[in-house]
Amino acid sequence: MNIALLLIVGLALLYFGAELLVKGAVAIAQRVGVRPLVIGLTIVAFGTSMPEMTVSVLSAIQGSGDIAATNVVGSNIFNVAFILGLASLICPIRISSQLIKVDTPIMIGVSLLCVGVLYDKHLSRPEGLLLFIGIVAYTWFAFYLARKKPSETILHEAEEMLREQKSDWISASGWRAGGVVVGGLVLLVLGSKALVAGSIQLAQKAGLSEAVIGLTIVSAGTSLPELATSVVAAMRRQPDIAVGNIVGSNIFNILAILGLSSLLFPYSAPGMTAVDLWVMLAIGILLLPLMWTRLSLSRLEGAGLLACYGMYLVHLWPK
Numbered sequence: 634m635n636i637a638l639l640l641i642v643g644l645a646l647l648y649f650g651a652e653l654l655v656k657g658a659v660a661i662a663q664r665v666g667v668r669p670l671v672i673g674l675t676i677v678a679f680g681t682s683m684p685e686m687t688v689s690v691l692s693a694i695q696g697s698g699d700i701a702a703t704n705v706v707g708s709n710i711f712n713v714a715f716i717l718g719l720a721s722l723i724c725p726i727r728i729s730s731q732l733i734k735v736d737t738p739i740m741i742g743v744s745l746l747c748v749g750v751l752y753d754k755h756l757s758r759p760e761g762l763l764l765f766i767g768i769v770a771y772t773w774f775a776f777y778l779a780r781k782k783p784s785e786t787i788l789h790e791a792e793e794m795l796r797e798q799k800s801d802w803i804s805a806s807g808w809r810a811g812g813v814v815v816g817g818l819v820l821l822v823l824g825s826k827a828l829v830a831g832s833i834q835l836a837q838k839a840g841l842s843e844a845v846i847g848l849t850i851v852s853a854g855t856s857l858p859e860l861a862t863s864v865v866a867a868m869r870r871q872p873d874i875a876v877g878n879i880v881g882s883n884i885f886n887i888l889a890i891l892g893l894s895s896l897l898f899p900y901s902a903p904g905m906t907a908v909d910l911w912v913m914l915a916i917g918i919l920l921l922p923l924m925w926t927r928l929s930l931s932r933l934e935g936a937g938l939l940a941c942y943g944m945y946l947v948h949l950w951p952k
Contacts, residue, residue, distance in 0.1 A: 650818065677881070681862055693894040698902045720875055720930075725929055727872045737921050740883050741917045747913070751891075754901055757895065767888040923938075
């Protein structure tokens with residue numbers, strides 16, 4: 634298929650997939666009686682990370698350790714610096730206190746763990762098992778916290794969001810809401826695959842290394858579901874899903890994707906540098922004080938995050 638056509642089709646699929654996913658996720662939150670934030674941190678975040686999971690596991694199987702590892706590190710940098718930067722630049726995002734006090738510190742801690750296990754540029758099965766146990770524990774913890782908030786308040790939040798979206802037809806049935814989420818995820822995965830396919834062809838023709846392709850083209854491409862979901866959620870005044878999607882995805886990328894891929898197929902990533910790992914950790918740490926100020930991400934702060942990503946790309950680009 635023509636590269637330009639791949640890009641157009643991919644963008645269209647991403648937009649409609651994100652629309653369905655956001656609406657279906659809020660409806661599920663209403664049905665099961667948990668905050669939309671928890672759905673954003675788990676179902677939406679894990680679902681939008683499926684392209685990263687597919688790419689990293691397949692890369693590990695094929696012996697492309699650089700792609701498997703740099704895809705995760707690059708995606709985490711892209712998620713915070715570019716996606717949250719762009720989403721808050723389009724529409725300032727209010728931040729839940731739980732994200733500041735609990736989930737973002739967990740993301741920073743998990744990022745520090747990632748620096749530790751990847752610093753020697755190798756992932757073993759014991760390290761993979763440790764990471765994978767981590768995602769199981771985090772998922773249980775997220776739903777445990779959700780149940781501590783009064784269900785009446787939770788339902789009121791979800792109902793308000795659904796009224797704003799005019800999506801009551803979705804909430805009429807739990808199966809229908811689930812089907813909408815699955816349909817949205819399918820469109821997001823297909824859209825990201827189309828865009829990644831065209832982008833990798835262009836990158837290879839430009840003579841970029843496997844590590845640089847993983848840190849930029851592949852990581853950005855596999856993060857397109859997160860990009861589409863968070864931008865649409867921000868535009869529709871769904872801050873819990875917009876930010877929860879990113880924080881949850883970053884946690885999932887490290888614990889589940891690196892964990893599962895290395896648990897199945899231990900691998901090395903010789904092209905990974907310490908700078909890439911420290912940038913991922915630093916961007917996560919920077920996010921916390923930005924969230925803390927006025928409990929929101931402003932347009933100015935969004936522009937600052939985008940500037941950070943731009944500087945990182947300048948560092949990566951072949952001299």
